[in-house]
Amino acid sequence: MKISIKNKRNSYFEKGFTLIELVVVIAGLTILGGIAIPSVLTNIKLAKIDEAKAIMNGYISDCLGQYRISTDPNKFYSDARPENLDEVKLATLGYRVEGGKDKCSWTALEPSDDKDSLLYSFDYRISADGKVLKTGIPTADRSLNSCRGWAGANCSLSPEKAAQFAAAAALAAKKNQCLTAYAQWKVDNGDGNTVTWNNDTNACDKTVWLFNGTPVADQAAYDALVKQKYGTVCQEWKDQKKQSGYISKKDDDGLGIGETIEECNKAKYWFHSGQEPFTTQVAWYNFNLDYQAQACNQSKTTAINNNHKGSFVYGPHSIPTPPCGRSVYLCGNTEYQTEEEYNKSSCYTPPGGGGGGNQQPIDRCMGVGSPTYCVSPFFINNYDCRCYPGGIWRR
Structure with missing residues (x-):
């Protein structure tokens, strides 16, 4: 009996795959999936990190815009917040605001899941003088490049460098506070003496003099203008206070209270035990501390x-x-x-007597x-x- 070639072929295809063939195929797919799926998941999370970083850059732009139009840098530093901060949107990316750090001065994000091995914490800080610092703390080597893309060398910021930035930010805040107070004094008063920022000492201790709203070189120039306008009344008043050994009164904080008369054109002076009149409260206070220390030692x-x-x-x-x-x-x-x-x-x-004499x-x-x-x-x-x-x- 003869079997045709056509029947042989049909018989072969009707048999299907063998069990070994199926096992080999499934094993191959499993291996490929084990390699590809984690990589896909990692890329998805990295894409979420990149989106979160883009949102944070938007916050920075918003905050710097607020800083540029702010008339009080210190108020900006203490109160300003990113206007478009959206915690619901951040939650879809696996992030949340860290510990109430939601101000322009410091906005920080952290993973919503503390056990996430890829998402990492990152932040930015804006000082009172408008300088921006970005930092991040990668949780794994896979996220290191992403962190560096955000913070550069400040990825895994050292405690020493963080302390340096904090000190610089605090100094900038003090400087802006001093300059703001000086500007307000010029508006409210504009005559006499006050202090402004001193770049040589990095402190608010530089004495400045204004006569009728116009800055003058120093106290001598101011005194000359006062004498020209009022005569010698102001100088005579200061001399009398000095010669009598008068000491200016103190407020509840132990700071001297400045004094003036109309003929001194609003300039305030602080007096202490025959010394030349002090022109700043800080100088008077420091001298008073030394004076009191000497009295205590005496x-x-x-x-x-x-x-x-x-x-x-x-x-x-x-x-x-x-x-x-x-x-x-x-x-x-x-x-x-x-x-x-x-x-x-x-x-x-000892009690009851004895010893070398009476106590x-x-x-x-x-x-x-x-x-x-x-x-x-x-x-x-x-x-x-x-x-x-x-x-x-x-x-």
Whole structure:
């Protein structure tokens, strides 16, 4: 019996694939899927990161636009926010705003899923002088290039560099605050003296003088214009304050209160114990601290000269500390920091007598003087008047 070629072919195709063939095909597809699918998922996540970075760049452009039209850089630094910040949109990309950092001064994003191994945290910061810093912290080598594309060398910013930027941003904020205050003073006053930013010291301590709204070179030029307009009344007033040893009054924070008269054309001066009048509150305050420290050290010398023994408090002022307000124990020229140390000295007399002599009663007002104004009942409760009859230590 003969079998035709056509029937043979039909018989072959009707058999289908063998089990081994199917296993080989499935294994091959599995291997290809194992290689391709993670790469596809990684690319999808990287695309989401790129979209999030594009959104953040939009926030930066928005914030810099607000900065350019802002009349108060410090208010911008503390209050401004990206106008189009959309947390719902960010959530679709796997991100959220980090810990309330949603201001133009610092906007930071972090992965919504803390366990995500590819998405990483990144941010930007804008200082009060308009400088932008981008940083990022990659979570894996696969995201390192993406992070560098955002932050460059500031990807994985070192603590030292972060501290440097924070210090520079704080300095810029102080500078803008100082310049804003100076500009406002010119509008509100415009005559006399104030301080503005000093680029040499990086502090708000440069004295400037304006006469009728016009800046003048220095105090001498200002005094000459005042004399031309008002005569010598202002200078005579300053000389009288200086010669009398007058000390300007202090506010509740211990800062001197500037004084002026009409003939000084609004220029303020601070006076202290016969010194040349100070033209800034800061200079007066620093001198006053030294003055009070010397007085407190002198109180110890006076106590030693009076043969004081036992407990002693540096006075008559409470600041600066040290030395003012510090409690010690004196025995001759020796100062002890603790009562236990003092009790081992030759000055100590045990309770009930004995020892090398009688222990003098402790008087915390020993060596503490009182200003002349303490005679007034209005000042009797002041700390400086504590040892005056009727003061808080004499009641």
